[in-house]
Amino acid sequence: MANEKQVDRLKRAFRVASASWDRAAARTAPGEIACRAGCFGCCIGLFDISLPEAVLVRAGVDRLAVGDREDVLRRARRIVEESAPAFPGDARTGLLDPDRSEDADDDYFAVVADRACPMLELPSGRCRIYEERPVTCRTYGFAWASDGAVFHPPCGLNLPGASGERQLETSVDIGLLDQAEDVAADLAAGLGIEPGSETTIAHAVLGTAFGPPPG
Numbered sequence: 109m110a111n112e113k114q115v116d117r118l119k120r121a122f123r124v125a126s127a128s129w130d131r132a133a134a135r136t137a138p139g140e141i142a143c144r145a146g147c148f149g150c151c152i153g154l155f156d157i158s159l160p161e162a163v164l165v166r167a168g169v170d171r172l173a174v175g176d177r178e179d180v181l182r183r184a185r186r187i188v189e190e191s192a193p194a195f196p197g198d199a200r201t202g203l204l205d206p207d208r209s210e211d212a213d214d215d216y217f218a219v220v221a222d223r224a225c226p227m228l229e230l231p232s233g234r235c236r237i238y239e240e241r242p243v244t245c246r247t248y249g250f251a252w253a254s255d256g257a258v259f260h261p262p263c264g265l266n267l268p269g270a271s272g273e274r275q276l277e278t279s280v281d282i283g284l285l286d287q288a289e290d291v292a293a294d295l296a297a298g299l300g301i302e303p304g305s306e307t308t309i310a311h312a313v314l315g316t317a318f319g320p321p322p323g
């Protein structure tokens with residue numbers, strides 16, 4: 109389990125990602141972005157997250173009110189159980205195999221592509237762990253760039269018909285984000301796992317690698 113200081117450090121680091129999104133938004137013209145409260149297309153389908161992201165997700169779940177936490181746990185359990193045969197790793201610990209093939213990865217994330225994130229409150233579209241959400245959630249919507257090149261396009265609802273140049277102008281530079289790697293080593297040592305360990309949001313909630321299974 110992360111201590112309060114580590115959780116604060118993770119939150120500070122990830123706020124840098126939120127600020128990068130805000131800067132990208134400030135470079136857009138009216139009508140170029142569709143992101144708004146209640147739009148949750150980017151919360152459908154699982155994706156891989158890093159150890160610092162997983163630890164912060166778990167901290168977010170820990171502070172939820174009982175009713176919300178129970179709903180999150182029920183939905184996470186259902187995803188983990190139903191997708192276990194395809195999970196390219198250990199579904200009990202929640203850890204993805206660091207040596208998994210790209211095909212195994214693609215196959216798994218295709219299986220869970222239609223699953224709503226357990227943190228998503230429906231029908232409001234509110235994220236229950238907004239303050240603790242992963243970097244991916246904080247930066248989605250705009251293109252992701254690194255070293256001056258786009259490597260992931262913006263959400264299909266944003267920047268319709270934008271040229272590559274326009275996508276780059278409004279991108280979030282992932283390479284410049286604070287990924288809290290300094291804390292990752294401490295967190296990993298405390299949990300007895302590798303700092304580069306990856307998981308998903310559902311597995312971060314339930315995986316024994318991230319603490320005792322929540323009740």
Ligand code: SF4
Pocket residue numbers: 150151152225226227228229234235236237238241242245309
């Ligand atoms: S953590 Fe929150 S923002 Fe991220 S996918 Fe889940 S509901 Fe959406």
